[in-house]
Amino acid sequence: MEADITLVVDGERRSLTVDTRTSLLDALRDHLGVTSPKKGCDHGQCGACTVLLDGRRATTCLTFAVAQDGAEVITAVGLVTDGELHPVQEAFCENDAFQCGFCTPGQVCSVVGMLDELRAGHPSHVTADLTAEIGTDPAIEDDEIRERMSGNLCRCGAYGNILAAVRQVTSS
Amino acid sequence: MTDTLTAHSMGTPLVRQDAMAKVTGMAPYAYDHRQDDPAYLHPVQATIARGRVVQIDTTAADELDGVLLTLTRHNAPRLAESEDTEMHILQHDEVAFRGQLIGAVVARTPEIAREAAALVRVTYEEEATDARLSADREDLYRPEQVNGGFETDTDTGGVDAALASSAVQVDQTYTTPMEHNNPMEPHTTVALWQDEHLTLWDSIQGVHAAHTALAPLLRLEPEQLRVITPFVGGGFGSKGKPHSHEVLAAMAAMRLPGRAVKLALTRQQMFTLVGYRTPTINHVRLGADRDGRLQAISHEVVEQTARLYEFAEQTAVPSRTVYAAPHRRTSHRLATLDVPVPFWMRAPGECPGMHALEVAMDELAIACDLDPVELRVRNDTATDPETGLPFTHRDLVGCLREGADRFGWADRDPRPRQRREGDWLVGTGVAASTYPAMSMPGNTARIRYGLGRYTVEIGAVDIGTGTWTALAQIAADALECPVGHIDLRIGDSDLPQATVEGGSSGIASWGGAVVAAARAFRAEHGRLPAEWAQTEAELPESDVTQRFAPHSFGAQFAQVRVNARTGEVRVPRMLGVFSVGRIVNPRTAHSQLTGGMVMGLSMALHEHSVMDERWGHVVNHDLAGYHIASHADVCDVDAIWLDEVDEHLNPMGTRGIGEIGIVGAAAAIANATFHATGVRVRGLPLTPEHFLDH
Structure with missing residues (x-):
């Protein structure tokens, strides 16, 4: 059909x-x-x-x-505007947040979506205080980011650099 | 000594040349290349583990609207004879493992192909399945040699007598399970037969490895086959040779001239068709005097191979080289089972073998009441115990000392189960790491000059290792020009011959050829070449292994937390210190080394392909059942390296970094779990049930 x-x-x-x-x-x-x-x-x-x-x-x-x-x-292609990479993509490049690159477009889109969820105050499995305003907390714990990104596997093991890329975006 | 290059670009953390292509998803992997009106292949796989195909009825599949071709042994092209019987599909009626390729359906869409494949009716004559590996099987046999061309067995001195007379002894069995590579990109082949020429867009670690294996098998002249692989979504060994699905896609394409046939294996099919790490059973015996000096090392391995084709992993080989001991024995015995064919998985041999040896060394340290770092230092050796040759450069002690210092090892209380933070038992562990340095013969590079730029061509491959970047840096230093003046061309079998991205040998082998070509180019054309000047040169043969034992070494440190209530193991911190020769690109090298450590962490905590011995079937054959490390598992993993240039091996001074990161990582974590809990777990993975009831 x-x-x-x-x-x-x-x-x-x-x-x-x-x-x-x-x-x-x-x-x-x-x-x-x-x-x-x-x-x-x-x-x-x-x-x-x-x-x-x-x-x-x-x-x-x-x-x-x-x-x-x-x-x-x-x-991930659509995140590029006027030939400029999205800040998340820039951060991935600078932090070498990938090796083979196959999971990367998915990781990039996932980070963009995840940051929106954080801003909207969605809690995660590791959120201790479900009533807290997560999105406004400048000190989002690394564990929150790791948990929220755990649906995106990377067999090359670039997780540490992906976290660093996310950190670069959240701190700027 | 080789004529070592002066580093200008080498050693700088150049951002990956393909970074923008990868973060946007525009880097074309095998399936992504645009094809006009392609067709889609779905394999038909055997549903028994041993027996014979009696009848294969494709009537219903052929009648389905949109089906273009069904392929079985009755109408498949005849392949040439080949020693690699794994590749000999659709030529006979024998079934040697569950999931073996016995047919294919090609259709207008992937949905139709899949539906039609399910309509193929197969009847079998089934025999009893034998898929049980154990060390007490009576039919274990001694293979002629093991992977890498190593001797199957070695025996020096009198191991049994030395063990018996040793003041301190360890005598234990260590196991590692069946594990699957699971690169994120499934093995994929797109095949197009046009004008009597076959083009394969293939997910492979060596375009020429694929070309050399497939052209004769398909009865093609070399010039009739081209393999194109600009990007590979990981391989970790499984893509180190073509497997049977490449043959299937090629055969189908040759029946459908002018139409590209696309075959991307499903994740489930990858648990059957593209190799895996054999389960290993390691009987390790160590004998030492009271101050920890090894008198005897015995490492006897039992593992499996497939009835269809022999693959013998060299699991005990690292125990021949890492530590000095006057009496040494290693052996490998295989069980032939009705299972898929094992193959390379990151550091085959070293990875599981060093888990066994290094957990045994931890047990020896405790038996000798010695610090485990100190035990390893005491057993260091200036020459390779096996060959008697000096190492090109060995600084295991430097790695251990530097790591201990940075990790904060000095104030470690050696007693197990002494540190508790709430529900968490905390401990630290160490293990040594090693991997041989290899450079493969059979590499040629071509340099062309034009419009102020140098085009550097070699059939190398980038599987995520950073070849696009590091090889350009080497070329820039060899031509003494800025890296921005280099146009690198790799990943195509029409380019000069190159060896496989495997054995951590890529950069050493290809880089050596690029340097040879650059030097020949300068000798021929000088500093100011004419437009379109070009030179091709081959990596010169080396006799270095006649004079030296080229090996890299490392030290892995891990901190773990084991939950006293649930048995869950977490790894908050890992540090690897490596002695690996020159680092061409610190940015990509750090990624590669820590990536290896993460895969070791994954091996330690999760990875286990569960074989149902009744049916010869991996039960947990997807990424929901076969767990690999995710973001949440990986905390602080860091790698550093000693500042070195190996002047004996190649002009770059490198020794290779693709695999050493995984070696010893699981042992360091296992040893840390003992330190945390007092429970010695001698098998992997370190799942929670091991740590309960204590």
Whole structure:
């Protein structure tokens, strides 16, 4: 069964016909040629396919394209404006927050989404005081960031440098 | 001595040349290259571990709308004979492990291909599965040699007598489980057969390794095959050779001329088709005098191989080199099982072998009432015990001393289970690390000049190691020009011949060829070359291993916290100090070394492929079941290196850093858990149940 859908991908409206079994990730990669999000597991276990979906970070392998008709998708490419890298991307480059780079677009999108969640005051599994104003706390603990980024695996083990990159962004 | 390069760009922390491509996701991995109207392949895999395919019926699959091709042994291209029987798929009816490739469906979309693959009906003649590894099997055998071309067994002096007469003895068995590489990028091959030429966009650690293996197997002339690999999403050894899925994609493409066939293995398929680290059973016996000087080292290993193809890991090999002892024995015995074919996983041999030896050394330190750093210092050796040759440079003692100083080892109370912070038992541990320094023969580089820039070409690969950056830095120093004047071209088998990114040998081998080509270029064309001048040169053969034992060394320190109630192990702090020759790029080197340590942490705490011995099947075959370290596991992991230039091995002065970071890391953590809890765990991973009920 097929369905006609429209997605707004990195600011561009794209219409396509998909098999209703097609994941959003495969729609982006195979149908639209948007290969910035990567497929590491296809089961929502690694985070390599993370994008900002209607403003929130999401693993695109875990949702069907047909269920996202009309949605806005921002990939790591879409975070670039006027040829300038997003501050998170700049910080990744400076802190060598990757090696092979395969999980990196997902990590970058995840950091951007995570920082929004922090600003919005969302608690995490390790948040001690659920009533505290997390987003306004300048001293977010490293454990908060590590916990919130744990859905994005990196087999090269760049976690320390990813944390340093996040720290560079949160402190500026 | 080699003619060592003067470092200008080398040693500077140049930002990765591919950084912008990677943070945007624009770096093209194998699947990402744009293809016109590609087709999608889904493999058909055996659902028995041993037996024979009696019938394979593709009727229903063929009838599905959108299916372009079904491939079985009945219609697959005939491959040439090959010693690598893992690659000989769809040529016979024998099944030697569960998940073996027995067919393929190619369709217009990946969804149709997958559905059609499920419609293929296979009947089997099934035999009993034998997938149980144990040291008491009666059919263990002695392989002719082990991986790396090392001798299977060594025996020097009289180990048994020396052990019997030693004042202090350790006699224990240490185990490491089956582990899977799991690079983030699944193994992927895109194959296009056009005008009698095959192009593969392949996720591989060596374009020429793939070319050399696949062209003859597919009955192609060398010029009929091209392998393109500008970026690889990690490999850690599993992509060190082509596996059977590359053959499958190529065969399918050759049946569909003009149409690119895309095959990306699923995460689940990677637990079957692309190698893994064999489980190891290590019987280690150490004999020492009262002040800790080793008299005897015995390291006897039992591990598994596959019935389809032999892979023998060199697990006991590091115990031949790390410490001085007059009496030494090592051996490797294999069980042939109905399991997938084991292969390289980061530091094959050294990684599991040094876990065994270094936990045993910790036990010896306690038995001798000696500080574990001091024990290792006392057993240092100026010459390689196995070959009698001097090391090119060995500073294990320097690594231990520097690490102890920086880690704050001096005031350590050696008694176990003495430090408690709330529910957490706290301890520290140390282990030595080693890895051989290798330079592979068979590397050629080409230098071309034009418009004020130098194009440097070699079929090297960057699997995340930083080749794009470090090799450009080497080329700049070799040509005595700014790194900004270098245009590096790698990752294509049409470029000059290069060896595989493996054995921590990449930069040494490719860099040596680049330096040779640069020097030949200057000799031929001078400082002011004419436009379009070019020179090609090969890495000269070296006899260094006749005169020296080239090895790197390191010391790993770890602090752990073990929860007294739940048994959970956390690692708040790790420090690695390495003696590895010159560091070409401190920024990428720090990432690579700490990355190895993180993988060692992951090995220590989590990694375990659980084999269901009844069916020859890895039960936890995805990233939800097979745990690797995540952000939350990794706290303060740091690596430093001693300021060195190895003048014996290559003009850069390097010894390789890809693997040494993982070696000893798990042992340091295991030893720290003993210090924290008083519980000695001799197997990995260090899961909570080991630390309960104490």
